[in-house]
Amino acid sequence: MSRWHKAALVGNPNAGKSALFNALTGARQKIANYPGVTVEKRAGRMILPNGAPIELTDLPGSYGLQATSPDEEVTRKVILGELAGEPAPDVLVIVLDASNLEQHLVFAQEVIALGKPTVVALNMIDLAERDGLVLDPKALSNALGVPVIPTVAVRRRGLAELGEAIAQAEGHAGDAPHPRARLDMAERRMEAHSIADGVIISESAKHRLHSRMDDFLLHPWLGPVFLLALLFVVFQAVFAWAAPLQDGLEGFVGLISDGVKAEMATGLLRDFITDGVLAGVGAVVVFLPQIIILFFFILVLEATGYMARAAFLMDRMMAGVGLSGRSFIPLLSSFACAVPGIMATRSITDPKDRLTTILIAPLMTCSARLPVYAVIIAAFIPNRPVGLVGLQGLVLFGLYVFGIVGAMVVALILRRSVTKGAASGFIMEMPKYQLPRLRDLGLGLFQRGWIFLRRAGTIILQVNIVLWLLLNFPQAQKGQDQVDASFAGHIANGLAVALKPIGFNRDIALALIPSMMAREVAVSSLATTYAVAAGDDDTTAHQLSDQLQKHWSLPTALAFLAWFVFAPQCISTIAVTRRETNGWKWPAFMLAYLFALAYVFAGITYWSAIALGF
Ligand SMILES: Nc1nc2c(ncn2[C@@H]2O[C@H](COP(=O)(O)OP(=O)(O)OP(=O)(O)O)[C@@H](O)[C@H]2O)c(=O)[nH]1
Numbered sequence: 001m002s003r004w005h006k007a008a009l010v011g012n013p014n015a016g017k018s019a020l021f022n023a024l025t026g027a028r029q030k031i032a033n034y035p036g037v038t039v040e041k042r043a044g045r046m047i048l049p050n051g052a053p054i055e056l057t058d059l060p061g062s063y064g065l066q067a068t069s070p071d072e073e074v075t076r077k078v079i080l081g082e083l084a085g086e087p088a089p090d091v092l093v094i095v096l097d098a099s100n101l102e103q104h105l106v107f108a109q110e111v112i113a114l115g116k117p118t119v120v121a122l123n124m125i126d127l128a129e130r131d132g133l134v135l136d137p138k139a140l141s142n143a144l145g146v147p148v149i150p151t152v153a154v155r156r157r158g159l160a161e162l163g164e165a166i167a168q169a170e171g172h173a174g175d176a177p178h179p180r181a182r183l184d185m186a187e188r189r190m191e192a193h194s195i196a197d198g199v200i201i202s203e204s205a206k207h208r209l210h211s212r213m214d215d216f217l218l219h220p221w222l223g224p225v226f227l228l229a230l231l232f233v234v235f236q237a238v239f240a241w242a243a244p245l246q247d248g249l250e251g252f253v254g255l256i257s258d259g260v261k262a263e264m265a266t267g268l269l270r271d272f273i274t275d276g277v278l279a280g281v282g283a284v285v286v287f288l289p290q291i292i293i294l295f296f297f298i299l300v301l302e303a304t305g306y307m308a309r310a311a312f313l314m315d316r317m318m319a320g321v322g323l324s325g326r327s328f329i330p331l332l333s334s335f336a337c338a339v340p341g342i343m344a345t346r347s348i349t350d351p352k353d354r355l356t357t358i359l360i361a362p363l364m365t366c367s368a369r370l371p372v373y374a375v376i377i378a379a380f381i382p383n384r385p386v387g388l389v390g391l392q393g394l395v396l397f398g399l400y401v402f403g404i405v406g407a408m409v410v411a412l413i414l415r416r417s418v419t420k421g422a423a424s425g426f427i428m429e430m431p432k433y434q435l436p437r438l439r440d441l442g443l444g445l446f447q448r449g450w451i452f453l454r455r456a457g458t459i460i461l462q463v464n465i466v467l468w469l470l471l472n473f474p475q476a477q478k479g480q481d482q483v484d485a486s487f488a489g490h491i492a493n494g495l496a497v498a499l500k501p502i503g504f505n506r507d508i509a510l511a512l513i514p515s516m517m518a519r520e521v522a523v524s525s526l527a528t529t530y531a532v533a534a535g536d537d538d539t540t541a542h543q544l545s546d547q548l549q550k551h552w553s554l555p556t557a558l559a560f561l562a563w564f565v566f567a568p569q570c571i572s573t574i575a576v577t578r579r580e581t582n583g584w585k586w587p588a589f590m591l592a593y594l595f596a597l598a599y600v601f602a603g604i605t606y607w608s609a610i611a612l613g614f
């Protein structure tokens with residue numbers, strides 16, 4: 001007797017393949033391992049309605065033939081017959097989750113396009129019905145060009161019909177395959193959406209609403225326009241909503257500072273508390289409202305299920321620079337902070353994809369840059385309306401875009417040089433739309449706010465104390481400027497020589513050294529420096545903003561902003577990069593290329609601004 005024909009169950013994870021496998025083979029199973037990998041091989045004998053046996057294999061769930069995990073690799077190799085000693089299956093049985101049809105059709109189309117004898121089990125019909133969704137298997141069969149059998153694996157419904165269809169397909173086992181045109185990922189997703197829409201006989205109002213929302217939010221050009229508009233609103237809100245709260249906090253810090261001044265005798269200790277601690281830490285703490293508002297939006301977008309859709313929209317753009325949608329979530333998290341972002345790259349299976357994502361993560365505008373941007377923008381950019389929006393929000397938005405574009409260009413270059421390789425495909429489940437839960441949102445905001453305040457109270461405080469000491473010793477002689485006389489002043493004077501060509505003054509050089517610890521330290525350092533420089537004879541409350549306007553030109557301020565788009569001034573990011581890449585090579589590379597970019601772009605900005613007469 002020639003060998004038994006073989007059939008294999010393929011589909012997304014959780015489609016019910018194993019449940020169907022158990023129902024179809026009963027006790028006639030054997031479990032082994034695929035050679036060389038720990039992936040389990042489950043095969044069993046199924047008796048077709050005509051009494052003939054066929055060997056059935058239960059494959060691991062997969063999102064596509066562009067395998068990225070060992071499980072998916074096995075699935076791909078088995079389907080394509082690339083595994084030694086494993087002839088390709090004669091019949092493919094695609095298992096779909098009817099309650100999640102659109103998602104599952106993406107991979108199904110890829111399998112069907114192979115042109116082999118194929119049968120579709122439209123499984124979990126019971127769950128679809130529970131959701132108020134009634135589907136038309138005939139219409140689905142027409143759309144896909146293969147037989148479709150409704151099943152409920154756990155209730156053994158539809159098994160006989162499925163067996164019948166497999167037997168029929170087996171009759172074509174010897175035929176040459178009729179491969180169809182292979183669509184790319186985005187096209188298949190689009191097609192999945194329209195097929196799924198077309199086979200619905202009736203659906204609940206909620207289901208219809210969600211489907212309509214996807215029509216709009218995932219639309220090839222309306223979707224990106226909406227995403228851009230949404231991001232834009234976020235940045236406007238970060239400025240507009242936070243302003244009153246920020247003024248309140250600023251006033252509060254001022255009150256404490258005045259209180260200390262009134263209660264304590266003049267002297268170094270009083271200066272230390274007002275200039276070293278309050279001016280420095282206070283300057284950072286006032287950004288709490290902006291951080292909270294930014295995270296409010298990030299958390300809401302994540303909880304509603306929109307984030308994954310944004311990732312999908314971004315996938316084409318990411319593919320354009322050699323990355324995939326998988327990089328989107330790590331990069332998006334990096335808008336909050338590059339540290340969790342870089343840690344999130346662990347979900348990227350392709351090592352070069354992952355390395356590239358790690359290297360560009362610091363270019364995403366993290367929340368620590370927000371205080372730096374905000375303080376400079378508030379001091380130098382007039383709050384003039386530009387059409388419907390404010391100029392300040394526009395500039396902030398521009399800085400974010402600058403970071404993103406920079407990251408994309410760097411990725412493109414890295415993918416052609418340092419991390420050369422093919423891009424891996426995009427695979428992501430679209431979560432169902434949901435209203436965010438207030439409790440989760442509140443908790444999330446509290447945690448982010450707390451982390452920010454703790455940083456202000458620990459690392460930023462310590463750095464500022466050291467800076468204050470370096471600024472105050474040795475003490476100035478009569479008639480000498482304190483900052484010039486200090487240790488910090490001497491160091492900064494040296495560094496300022498190198499920074500002068502890009503328009504940076506001594507005070508900036510001074511601020512850049514301690515802000516290697518964390519970017520927002522730049523703000524507190526500047527506040528401390530100007531507080532120390534102002535000395536005691538200056539009785540007016542030395543607002544940082546006024547001081548900046550007094551000491552900096554507009555081109556310098558703009559160059560400073562450009563510097564911070566690139567400069568890798570965050571010791572935690574360097575540390576986590578070392579940990580995630582197992583060595584100093586990549587963090588060193590990251591430092592070098594980012595500082596080089598920061599220098600070049602700050603210089604370009606400075607000289608362009610001067611040329612434009614700003
Ligand atoms: N209600 C319902 N539940 C089902 C049906 N088929 C499977 N399930 C359940 O869905 C879950 C996932 O089923 P599995 O058979 O493990 O899915 P799978 O496709 O093998 O998943 P992977 O092996 O991870 O790829 C299990 O809890 C099953 O009991 C069905 O038709 N109706």
Ligand SMILES: [Mg+2]
Pocket residue numbers: 017018019058059060061
């Ligand atoms: Mg399974």
